[in-house]
Amino acid sequence: MVDNFGHQQPGVKISVMQSPGTNTITDTSGVFEIAAAIGSKLVISYPGYYTDNYKVKDTSAIRIQLVKSYLQDPAVIDVLYDTIRKQSNNGAVGAIYSRQLTTTPATSYMYALAGRLAGLRIKQEAGYRAPYVGGLLKQANLIGGQSPDAKFGEGFTGNETSEFTANLRSQAPIIMIDGVQRDFTSLDMDNIESVSVLKDGLSTILLGQQSSRPVLLITTTKPQLGAPRISLSAQTGVQNALTKPQTLSAYEYAFLYNEALQNMGNEPIYKQADFDAYRNQSDPLGHPDVDWFDKLLKSNARISRYNVGLNGGNNTARYVVSLGYMNQEGMFRDYNLEKYSTALTYNRYTVNTNVDVNVTKNFNVALQLFGRIQDGNQPGTGPADLLSALYSTPNNAYPVYNPNGSFGGNNQFTNNLFARLTKSGYTQDYARDVMANLVLKYKFDDFVKGLYFRMQANTTVGATTSIIRTKVNPVYQYFENNDGFGYNAFGGISAQSNAFNLSSNYQNTYAQVA
Template sequence: MKLLRSKYKYIACLLFLWACVLNVYSQTPDEQLTVTGRVVDQDKKPVAGVAISIQEDKTNKSVTTGADGRFTLATSTSDVLVFKYVGYLMVLKPAAEVSKGDVVLTKALIDAGDNDNVYIPFGVRKKREVTATISTITTDDLPQIPSSSLTNVFTGRLPGLAIYPSGSQQPGYDVSSFLIRGRSSYNSNQEPLVLVDGIERDFRSMDLGEIESVSVLKDAATLAWYGMYSANGVIYVKTKRGSATSTSVTFDAQAGLQAPLQIAAPLDAYTYASLYNEAAINSGGTAVYSPAALQAYQDGSDPIKYPNNNFVRDFTKRVAPTQRYVATVTGGNAFIKYYTLLSAYQQGGFYKGGHNDTYDANTDFNRYNLRTNIDLHVNKNLDVALDIGGRITNLTFPNAGTATFLSTVYSTPANAFPVINPNGSYGGTSIFTQNNPQAMLEARGASTDLVRNMMATLSARQKMDGILKGLTAEVFYAYDIAGAYRSGFSQQYATSELKADGTYTTYGTPVKVDYQANAFSGNIRKSEFWAGFDYNRIFGKHDIKFSTRVSRANYASFGSLDVRREGWSNRLSYNYMQRYFLDLTAAYAGSENFAPGSRYGFFPAASAGWIISDEDFMKGSTNFLDFLKIRGSYGLVGNDAIGTARRFAYNDFFTRSATGYTFGTGYTGVSGSGQLALANPFLTWEKAYKTSVGFDAKMFKQALSISADYFYEDRKDLTTASLLPSLLGQSLIYVNEGEASYKGFETGINFNKKLGGVNLNVFGNFTYNTSKILAINEGAGLPDYQKQLGHPISSVISPAATANTAAGYVSMMLISDGIFQNQAQIDASAKQILSKDVKPGDIKYVDQNGDGVINDLDRVRTDFNFVPKAYFGFGASVSYANFDANFLFQGTSGRSITIQQLVNAGNTNNGFLNQFSVDRWTPDNPGAPYPRLLLTDRGNNTAASDFWIRSGDYIRLKNVEIGYSLSPSFIKKLRIKQLRFYASGLNLLTFDKLGDLPIDPELPESGYNSSYPYMKIYSFGVNLKF
């Protein structure tokens, strides 16, 4: 906290000084000027009654145009004039340029207003003009949640975008993965391309205050611009920029508490020992704990010899703090516009203890974000923009490691050892030599990871009307650099075990250091260069826009070879009468992942739109239908991240090994170089043929908006293992012989209406998708029920897996048929040879091939999938007088999770039984949901099977925010523009199909095994605007 405050004050001073410099520049004295001009419409007819004012003019000086559209206004050269007229778009124009020609007002058509901009790669369109499938949300519509990852506020907000939290929710590692419209490839990399202002950058660690809007680009109409790198879709983030019409300073402060959604509930010592005896007897042994020992655990008479720990209670907190502070300065004039932000975020860990005079081992995460976007209007033809972003993160954690520490806390038996021995030493045993949670925090040391990121973008746009009217040239260069450093105290500790004779046996050697070690741990450098031309002209009722860019990108990471890409992108847009629209996009792009001569491909796409509601034959529906646009697209895009195939797979792969080859009958290893994998010089990228058809509609005086799309994709040239004979002695080379498809539909609905004094907005979205494997190389002789062909693409269903980083495959497992209740049932069933001694209480499996034996030949392909078939979100926002509130529910359907790793820990973790062990099968509990207890893995009950599969469907109250703004009359006395107080919450309420099973359906492993728990957050905040 002390570090947070000191750095925050330091950076705040820099922010203030920078804002002062910008304000001084923007307020440089200039010359007085009397402006005369004329305002006309698109048909060059004068417009009377147009209100003309000076931005940020405290005297409220304004004039209106006369019948001839003319006006005269006294102003200065640095002023910007604002032209407003009902039914037309607002126009901003520097005063010094007004007298050089007519000011043209454009009629405000539906979806073509000042707030209807849609940002696409290196371009902007009015929503009316868009023929592609794009979903957009502005940050004004999002709640303020103090979370380390922005993905928490976007989940469930956009149709077609599914967000999955990662397996670890440790502060600083709360990183989610994305899928756009599901999976269409069974290879590993399904992440969409994430762009910030057109440059590939991660936005998850940005502050919400940096962002103006987030758009999801889903079909080939926009994705083709990026050619070979966009088959998985694009998330396009637009950052905030300065304003020529207003100047403001804002400050936000939030403080909150985070609490685990679910966390392991350990067994007490008596219950653990009793169950352990039962498991030992079931495993063919005898009871380990005597009745006297059980009594001692129960009555607590000797806590040293018979300890009864609760490590979860003693070493984790019920709540942990989090806080966020944001300051922004926005302003400008006719020559310069600027937006500057500084934010500080802190998330405390939920461990207890670990503090001493040298270090604090409790997890603690601090992040500082800085952004300055500057737009400079050099002259009437030249505009220059400079964007600078910075981020510093500090993550402190125990040297024992988060996973190791939490595994110890969750899994160590309550009776394993006393935490502190009578002589003050740390408790331990020959089994648990380095498993003392208190020692892990106090005596193992702590480390801090420091990461510095700097991002800069410089661009220039030059109008070239002297050469060709409507022609503009642009140059765009971005450079990012990041460095990572680790410092800390590395120590060791010893544990001791009290023997019956009063002596101690010590395990390990304590090592204590009083100095802090520092080390460089890596860096990243990235650069992107774009250059090209834009041509925009209107010829009567014909509107033409053309963009062309060449690009080159280089990514360098410490310890890895550079990655390079380059391409040439083109886009032609045409519309007639703002009613008929056509877009053509094509890219010629290359990747070094493929052999020379085969690195470039052509990626074309076309889309069209028709605003059918503007046709004369639709006039009869205008009493309820205000707007209807139908649109469709088709095109080809690629993916050069081909998953399991290694990089540069077009070359043979050799390695040097001490035992490179084996010779002779004794298979003696001989040192030398070995060829591990054959080359495939014909390997190529995945090719995605995307089709999308949809409509946008507005009804009932634009109160109701509906968008819907049907989509289909055929993904070809997927890499799949080649069917080489094993006699070759080489790793299987990958070939482009795979194919898969997916299809589905999505819809978004928004109802916005003012009902008396209440402003009401109700919204919702729904996406359904399904996939199918059309071609994949599989082993010869597989029975049909074990083939992946024809099945949907399944993601790894382990709760530790992410939805898209692991390779997708059709899960193969045994099909269960309940639990054996007696020996007669075992004798009457197929012989289960997975275990040497199947007993009542073991899982029964189905004999798929009817051979009377249960073995690997009875495993079948299933469609269980961690990736849902459907995902959705719905909510509302409402405001009345000075009060406002909003909420969001989100959820999934058609999703499966496995609980095997959680429930079966006793059979696979040295008999360390857990809370699930209580509800096991016994002769007195034949209807139990889990099989009998065993100390070791016998193979039968731990085999992969549908016995452990559960529904992952859920509906969650994702976030809520309630706010109150003080009245304008009151805050005017305080000389501020706005003062708002608000309370918010994240992950507040969940409805699922898991019954009493105490796990989280969205992230099942969180809070168990070795996983940091998924958190709910309650926060309170204040917003000031000056």
């Protein structure tokens, strides 16, 4: 019996369909023997794989390869601080598993949960990553399972990003990763084994005073018994705006603006000569027609995700190692006019290792190490300010450039949109996180079956820094008269502003004994 990698698979159950009492399981080498008549059918079952039937043709040796199932219905489910048999669970628990999550190439597993878990509501607040860059300094040592402060672990709009919000049964859920409260929403989905939602007080009772709130429980990938298995996944896709506004041409805008003035009893400001210039585009400086949405925004943005993993082990020790990389581009165009980058980009690097060792028959030690690097870049003006200005700038506001190469503008529009995108500086943010998780478990089955001692300790260290360099470019309005031509300047000229911020720094220690 082999798995989808062709490796020997122990623990597979084989039974004879015509004889329900005849069954066996594969040994550590994936080998089995069973008494079955020729023509009978063998039923092969193993958690995480499709149940298969095999018709016995003769008495010779056979080789059967299991097929991974897309949807999982495991016999055990994850609850707070433990796993239990599905039949023994009385709480309201829903779950989704890795193979369903990884079909969505998104920056966060939160997007993959939308519409898949009853009671969980995900709302996208922005189409781009919006990191938190406040001045919070946080350090806490934690013994006993309570969160460091009232906000830690409860929301999705503070410590990591304001890109989206989520609530579970009308409350902000507590995020727990492998039984520890951690506000991590940006994880490689290949590192996640399952995501469970604990909806009622019975499921969250062990949280004490916080048990009234629901829990979003993340279980990372665990080592699996068997020969070493190497996995590689690569995903790429494009992101599109739900809808891109169709702007009015300069001619249409001028016509409707005149109509609005007349409806209010005022004189129109655009004359027939203006309409002719807009329609014929005979005067691009005095009568510009610039589609600013097309000038600043791309039609789509690329997103890519890659992961390589190693999983395996024997009855004594098991291991899993995973390396991940993700890149997300923004919707703003990158003209590369400066030595620095003004592109809206996001890069994430993750490493996750998990080692599970049976020291003795009853004593088990599990150690997990997780590291994450997040790097972001955006124009100095900021995406939100750029989009706000974009919606309030008509096509006939001003030209992009003047004949002398200066940026176009006037007394009403003192900031050129193209200058704000390409020459306003940049903002870079860097986030670093390291987490270590140690679990000790001793079983007292020799004395009282089912009794065990479990201790878990976790420490997390992280820091977020940002570099902000911004500048303001003046704009000029081109004019012509009997004396020739000239320029009127608008907007101030400012020197480059530089800032380096340590926006957050935290260290949390958690311990639990059960």
